[in-house]
Amino acid sequence: MFAFTYHRPHSLRSASAMIHKVEEGKLLAGGQTLLPTMKQRLAAPSDIVDLMQVPELKGITVKGSTVIIGAMTTHDEVATSAAVGEAIPALAKLAGGIGDPQVRHKGTIGGSVANNDPAADYPAACLALNATIITNKRKIGADAFFKGMFETALEPGEIIKAIAFPVPSKANYQKFPNPASRYAVVGVFVAKKGKDVRVAVTGAGQNGVFRARTMEAALAVKFNAKSLQGVSIPADGLNTDIHAGADYRAHLIGVMAKRAVAAAV
Amino acid sequence: MAKSHITLTINGNEVEALVEPRTLLIHFLREQQNLTGAHIGCDTGHCGACTVEIDGLSVKSCMTFAIQAQGANITTIEGVANADGTLSALQEGFRMMHGLQCGYCTPGMILRAHRLLQENANPTEEEIRFGIAGNLCRCTGYVNIVKAIQYAAAKINGTPFLEAAE
Ligand SMILES: Cc1cc2nc3c(=O)[nH]c(=O)nc-3n(C[C@H](O)[C@H](O)[C@H](O)COP(=O)(O)OP(=O)(O)OC[C@H]3O[C@@H](n4cnc5c(N)ncnc54)[C@H](O)[C@@H]3O)c2cc1C
Ligand code: FES
Ligand code: FES
Numbered sequence: 001m002f003a004f005t006y007h008r009p010h011s012l013r014s015a016s017a018m019i020h021k022v023e024e025g026k027l028l029a030g031g032q033t034l035l036p037t038m039k040q041r042l043a044a045p046s047d048i049v050d051l052m053q054v055p056e057l058k059g060i061t062v063k064g065s066t067v068i069i070g071a072m073t074t075h076d077e078v079a080t081s082a083a084v085g086e087a088i089p090a091l092a093k094l095a096g097g098i099g100d101p102q103v104r105h106k107g108t109i110g111g112s113v114a115n116n117d118p119a120a121d122y123p124a125a126c127l128a129l130n131a132t133i134i135t136n137k138r139k140i141g142a143d144a145f146f147k148g149m150f151e152t153a154l155e156p157g158e159i160i161k162a163i164a165f166p167v168p169s170k171a172n173y174q175k176f177p178n179p180a181s182r183y184a185v186v187g188v189f190v191a192k193k194g195k196d197v198r199v200a201v202t203g204a205g206q207n208g209v210f211r212a213r214t215m216e217a218a219l220a221v222k223f224n225a226k227s228l229q230g231v232s233i234p235a236d237g238l239n240t241d242i243h244a245g246a247d248y249r250a251h252l253i254g255v256m257a258k259r260a261v262a263a264a265v
Numbered sequence: 266m267a268k269s270h271i272t273l274t275i276n277g278n279e280v281e282a283l284v285e286p287r288t289l290l291i292h293f294l295r296e297q298q299n300l301t302g303a304h305i306g307c308d309t310g311h312c313g314a315c316t317v318e319i320d321g322l323s324v325k326s327c328m329t330f331a332i333q334a335q336g337a338n339i340t341t342i343e344g345v346a347n348a349d350g351t352l353s354a355l356q357e358g359f360r361m362m363h364g365l366q367c368g369y370c371t372p373g374m375i376l377r378a379h380r381l382l383q384e385n386a387n388p389t390e391e392e393i394r395f396g397i398a399g400n401l402c403r404c405t406g407y408v409n410i411v412k413a414i415q416y417a418a419a420k421i422n423g424t425p426f427l428e429a430a431e
Contacts, residue, residue: 100399
């Protein structure tokens with residue numbers, strides 16, 4: 001790993017000032033993605049701005065029918081939060097199934113969403129629950145935030161402050177995990193809010209997380225697993241890798257979606 | 266690159282040191298502190314052999330910088346035995362139940378199991394397997410590791426250890 005200068009700001013304002021001042025800065029959250037990337041020299045930042053001590057990025061609050069989760073909240077904190085478990089149990093369950101205990105103790109929601117790994121879990125939750133990504137500059141709807149594999153609407157140096165999730169009437173997440181890393185080979189998050197149904201798929205798309213519109217339309221008519229009978233997702237545009245082919249992933253999307261609808265509460 | 270001064274607590278001892286920002290915690294522990302119990306199995310964040318406890322959390326020490334541990338309270342396998350030097354319930358469990366063969370994964374396993382038993386004092390076999398999912402063992406097949414953790418849980422809880430039939 002190449003050498004870098006380390007900064008540990010104590011406010012959001014100074015974190016933002018630092019990341020803009022340095023030559024090639026990187027924000028550090030849980031480090032569970034950034035450190036491996038730096039070890040492989042795929043990233044070689046001149047400066048690291050550690051967000052660990054920035055108080056504005058911490059905490060979980062429920063305001064009316066919205067759950068707001070600070071960017072530096074770990075997966076374990078979301079998984080074990082009574083407030084999240086009551087308001088959006090599907091989100092707590094998703095967080096509890098990320099990686100392994102050590103990854104959940106360090107990895108954060110902000111880091112996961114900013115990274116937008118095509119096999120990550122949180123992007124599916126953000127898209128299906130129609131979350132808003134709140135940064136230090138603006139608010140971005142999930143539909144406009146995820147731009148493709150490892151790409152987001154974030155500008156250089158822009159810091160995610162929190163993610164706001166509207167509480168759905170019903171939701172569930174089902175993932176077919178890679179047995180080694182537990183990243184999603186395919187993961188499907190289904191959410192119903194009033195008449196609106198959203199289905200988000202992770203792990204499968206060549207451009208990262210996406211919405212399955214044909215499934216949404218079928219479920220809007222009747223929110224029942226049977227409504228998905230015969231609704232298939234084309235294998236075109238899906239990933240083929242050592243874990244699964246595009247046709248198998250297309251099949252898995254159907255299976256995971258039906259399970260999610262059947263289990264939605 | 267300039268080194269930074271850090272102070273932290275390791276196994277109850279106050280430690281002061283100079284570290285380069287890019288030094289990983291595992292390298293700091295093994296090379297600067299001569300605490301070679303935590304192992305490097307993969308360096309990619311998958312095997313858990315480097316697991317230590319930081320402020321009550323299980324952490325892979327190859328996935329964090331030493332400089333981030335400023336002010337932290339760290340426990341490694343060297344700090345796990347009872348104060349009088351006798352084996353802790355978990356160490357005894359691994360010994361009695363043959364929870365290790367080559368022993369490479371054991372320091373990480375024990376540190377993770379230690380935290381697991383704080384989170385859940387009486388875990389089922391399924392909960393143990395889910396709870397140690399971040400720790401890989403290439404020898405035992407996990408059966409005896411699960412037994413070792415059950416043995417320790419029973420000993421800590423003061424309940425009889427009932428070995429499940431195979
Ligand atoms: C063994 C292993 C298994 C895993 N399994 C899964 C899994 O099953 N599912 C899953 O979804 N993920 C999985 N992950 C990834 C894990 O969830 C990471 O924690 C996550 O992707 C990144 O979060 P982090 O807090 O560690 O971010 P970091 O690694 O610190 O940062 C990642 C990127 O986000 C940027 N960033 C961080 N915080 C902010 C912010 N507030 N604003 C703007 N940019 C920011 C950083 O600059 C960096 O580019 C796994 C990781 C490992 C090592
Ligand atoms: S050496 Fe740290 S996880 Fe393998
Ligand atoms: S005892 Fe050899 S790796 Fe676990």
